[in-house]
Amino acid sequence: MSNLVSKWNYPTTIRFGAGRIKELPDVLKEVGMSNPLFVTDPGLAKLPVVASTLKLLDDAGVAYGVFSDVKPNPVESNLYAGVEVFKAGKHDGIIAFGGGSALDLGKLIAFQAHQSRPVWDFEDIGDWWTRADASKIAPIVAVPTTAGTGSEVGRAGVLTHEASHTKKVIFHPKMLPAIVIADPELTAGMPAFITAGTGMDALAHCLEAYCAPGYHPMADGIAVEGVRLVFENLPKAYADGSDLVARAHMMSAAAMGATAFQKGLGAIHSLSHPLGALYDCHHGMTNAVFMPYVLAFNRSAIEERIERLAAYCGIAGGFDGFAAAVLALRTTLNVPHTLPEFIKDFAPDDARRNLIADMAIVDPTAGGNPIELTKDGALTLLDNAIAGK
């Protein structure tokens, strides 16, 4: 029994269901926020979904500010601009509204606004988070509008360090949103490409968490049901964005993936992060491209687990059947099969290939891969995803 030691965290309150965004003013009262900063991204800021949400605040007489200078794969300058706006407006909390980029940046503003150290001192390394003054972290209400990253239930924010072109994970337990409103109606307007990419991100989270080594049967249980929900519902949400039942199940799968990945992630993410930082490509879609290559690479360590997963999901044929189902799902969603099909002019020279592999093996997710991710292994995976084999 000696290795049955672990740490489990499931504390988020989620108000789940279509139309529940109407409860936002009540939620703000519940967490004691009277002057929130509403953080979203510039694309969403132009859409009716933001206007109708801000109208709810206007109608309830809530004072608020809006910050939308958030890049996809947000960067440090976005964070410090947001911190300035937060302080200047004397805001007392954050409404993080959007996909993973806006959710992460909103959470990071709430975290960083009143810290005296630079944000990079709180990278998810060892116990660096204990350097932060937890009493100064502002409360967060998270409202996801994509169904993939699960950032709404997570205690971290991903931020790109522009100087070194690396994506860093900033972690603090108190970065966890106080309350989440998960309203599938908010995701109905997602373009098909984003539906596919974010949905595959949820699948990557569930799959990698389930395959990560370590004792965490609660995460494993959540992850397998998350995988089943994605296979059943992502093609429906992709084919008909207004299918609110499929949207709802995808929203659950996204939150489940991020809940499960406290157990660990793996090489899909270790390779996806450098590409996101270097090429600014969509995170979930990059995961989707790498997924079959990493599955095959890890086969010897995960075959039995995947057989059980396939059986649970009703997929025949054991490991091979599951791998074929992943390929078929990618085809249905028009996921590019290779990196050159995905990233325009992608033809890295040796120096660039080595750089990507070096970045992958030090990525914090690499330790969760079921087979040790060596530099040779990372290069093999990269080359396979380039050649499509």
Ligand code: NAD
């Ligand atoms: P995103 O937030 O970058 O959004 C992608 C695009 O979709 C944007 O143009 C946005 O305007 C648009 N969009 C979002 N919701 C929409 C809607 N309802 N209707 C129409 N358009 C909509 O994409 P994402 O995949 O949700 O997030 C990716 C980011 O999340 C990356 O930066 C990644 O590193 C990060 N991430 C964080 C975690 C975490 O645990 N914190 C996990 C995975 C990924």
